[in-house]
Structures are given as structure tokens and as C-alpha cells.
Amino acid sequence: AQSVTQLDSHVSVSEGTPVLLRCNYSSSYSPSLFWYVQHPNKGLQLLLKYTSAATLVKGINGFEAEFKKSETSFHLTKPSAHMSDAAEYFCVVSVRSGGYQKVTFGTGTKLQVIP
């Protein structure tokens, strides 16, 4: 079984300051990990994914995440927040289970960017 914990339901940052969205996972198998972003009334867009290659993953819009197996974490960061980053972010763990891709979503973190 796998699970995902997003430690903060809401994060508020000032424009131009760093962003840190935290995600911890548990998995019986070697997982793949994803971050998706969802703007209001829109679908989910892939930001980045970890698939057992480089542990530091760079994504779109300046976001990156580091896979730390020892800490079972996959935190999302961005050096400087932009107003357009205000959205909800989902951390997702994916494993192969019983011939299927088993995907588990975290509960989401809403990012507020203050001008």
C-alpha cells in the first residue's frame, strides 16, 4: 500500500520569495512521484516527475523537487514566487500494482501569493 502526506493544506508567500511545498510518501514498492498544479476550475497540469533517474528533478515554470529516499520526501520548491503560481498543488505517488498503475493523490496544498 502507498500513501501521500502533504504537510500543509495552505501556504502563503510574498511575491518574489521562495516557495516550499512539502510532501512525504510511503510505498511498499519503488515509487514514481509527480507534482501536479491545478488552477481554479481547470484540470491538472504536470509540473514534474521523478522516475528513479536523477534525484533532483526540474520542471516547468521554474519549479523543482528533490527525491530523498532516506526521508521519504519529495518537496517542491521554487526560488521566487510569481502571482501566477497561486493555485493548488498535488503530490502523487504511482506504483505498479496487480498489472495496473496505482496512483495515490495527496490532499493538496493551496498556494497563495501576496503582492
Added chain:
Amino acid sequence: DAMVIQNPRYQVTQFGKPVTLSCSQTLNHNVMYWYQQKSSQAPKLLFHYYDKDFNNEADTPDNFQSRRPNTSFCFLDIRSPGLGDAAMYLCATSREQGVATDTQYFGPGTRLTVL
């Protein structure tokens, strides 16, 4: 651009009146998913198709059905919508089944209101 399209974007129906939501994709992916997302919650998988093989999640109510007449199209039928079925419905696709590293590509969603 290859994409996942959902129609309509907003759907209003009456309590108990059947409704059908539509999804199409130009990615030529083998797997199509339907998720239900209630306000401020993570998406919840209802079912998925691998080609024509239908896979229902154990806790998906019988009120929800799906059809996939061809590779490009998938429909979600709600036979007798209740007030609790008001939600955003997200369609997603992935290239293959059972590949943990596969990205799921999401459509913009259909927001269903039940009066």
C-alpha cells in the same frame, strides 16, 4: 496540439435526471480515466479503460457507468444524479496500463451542478 478535451465544461442537471459527460483525446493513448473531485479535495478515481477493458474501482457507486466506443472517446453516465454527485469530473489519459512512470494527462474538467 495533442490534448484531452471535455465537454461540456459546465453541466447543470436536475436531481434524478440522467446526465452524460464526454471526453475525447488526440494523444492516441490506450488508457482513459474518470476522476471525481469534490471541492477542496483530491481527485478520486472512479474507473478506467485500458483499450476496451473496463476497470471499476471497488467503491464506485453503481450509479456511475462508462462507455468507450473507440480509442478517442470516453463517456461518463450518471444514471440518477443525487445532490452528493455535484463535483468536478476529470478525464485523464496515459499511454499504457501498469507503467508506474507514465504521466496522466488531464482534461480541463466538467463541473456538474445538481439542482
